[in-house]
Amino acid sequence: MLAFRFLRALTLVHRTTPNSSNAARSRRIQRAAFASMAYSAGPRRAWSRALLCRFHFHRARRRCAGRSRTAGVPRRPSTTGSPADGLRRLVPGGTEMDYCSLLEETADYIRCLSKQVKLMQSIVDSVGPGGR
């Protein structure tokens, strides 16, 4: 369940970043958001498999080399090429997909992304100043 995974990831971040800067903690939270999404969707989707691969790859790389600032997080794409190219760069694993799969995966990715955003918003609303 998405909420459970994300809350668990958040408490881990909270416990392990008492002296970090807000920016560093924010990047870890962002990674936790995409990781929760990917683990919740599981291997049934190409976009979630691509994200899961990215996380494992970066975790293995981190053991040998230093920190990667945006490990696992979808990169900001350039704005050249056709609209379908744009979509390929935004949806994880998009460059490997045929056109049809790209459209299907995009729909699922959007659904999961909006759920994640709603979840984060409701946590902010309930935990923030003025929340119960």
Next chain:
Amino acid sequence: MPIEMSSRRSRITDEEINELISKLQSLLPESRRRSTSRASASKLLKETCSYIRSLHREVDDLSDRLSDLMSTMDSNSPQAEIIRSILRS
């Protein structure tokens, strides 16, 4: 015809592509849907890209806000206890 269509083309019809594109349109929020109600597939894909970028930005912003909240949150606060009890059950 989009150039990126693969060799599956003979089995995938235009109708199926249009259906997938309509499905994407139905996922857009109201305001974006209105501006693409009679748009080409190309315009709709651009709007979808724009929507995904805005969702990514929201995750950025909300991560910043959660990080700020965490730095002020006390481990003994009622909210922390609620979260701990949810995770224990």
